[in-house]
Amino acid sequence: MTHLLIPFNDLRAAHADLEPALEAAARRVLTSGWFILGGEVSAFEVEFAAYHGVAHAVGVANGTDALELALRAAGIGRGDEVITVAHTAVPTVCAIERAGATPVLVDIEESTYTIDPAAVEAAITPRTRAILPVHLYGQPADMPALLHIAEARHLLLIEDCAQAHGARLNGALVGTFGHLAAFSFYPTKNLGAVGDGGMVITGDSGYAERLRRLRNYGQVSRYEHAERGINSRLDEMQAALLRVKLPLLDPHNARRRSLAEAYTARLTGTPVLPPAVRDGADHVFHLYVVRSAERDALMERLKARGVGTLIHYAVPVHLQPAYRDLGCHEGSLPVTERIAREILSLPLHLGLTTEDVQTVTEAMRA
């Protein structure tokens, strides 16, 4: 493997000052002799719910399961349509299908890259049950507009917060707008585990109770199964480590935001378009995504100068070979398809310095 001067990501940096606390938490789990659905998971659920100011949080095995179980807990399944975007990570769509429902993919706003409320309105049919916005890259979707549609059309609103832990819109945290919200703790996320993990939050005690059953084979008490569930549990080790990291989520997000501001200050006025931030939003920059008509050349040139970049996502879900049967085709989602040819994610992680930002932007100018 060649070593890049500035790698796209460096996950060790998020743990640099935390090692003693993480080691103590890991030791606590090892010596407890209790590894699945125990005190660490319960405590983390309480702390994660409290951070969001919601009544319930239910730990699950990963973010994809969090979405699937949120949909299933809300009673969404076969014959139901769920409106979401093609400009997302594939798991958003995968989870809808695993719940038994049909994903209906719509276009995004040209400036924020999040779901376009007008496109949602246009896609509603008598079978529509839910809207599933993705707060992509750490940018909140237009929740006031989506809430308005959901209320007027009696639809559920289920948020994909996998890339936006701690992001706010008009002062309210993402995940607190909808009926349910799903989070991923995949290691690269703004709140990342050292393996897989996920969480569903909700203010509804009925949904929470059903989520607790569904994640544990539909079990209500030992060996009594009220419905068909799956095995999807957050484990004690991940929960214990995430408890150490949760109090640092806001400062870590502030650090990401200040690096993003440094990039934007240096890119404004160049042919490369920095990301827009929605009015009233506290974007948490899970990814810092720029736009350029010469994206591929830029990516190559940065690589030659030792800067790692990635594309999130080069092929939208509706154009993926696996999802060609969803009823979309090339040209169906013009904004999504256009930006997929032009976007580029620059390095933004907790190991990055403002000097690194300068190095990257100078390599771009060259």
Ligand SMILES: Cc1ncc(COP(=O)(O)O)c(C=O)c1O
């Ligand atoms: C937008 C989005 N939704 C869902 C997921 C699924 O999360 P996980 O990888 O934990 O299953 C991810 C992460 O990969 C994601 O980025």
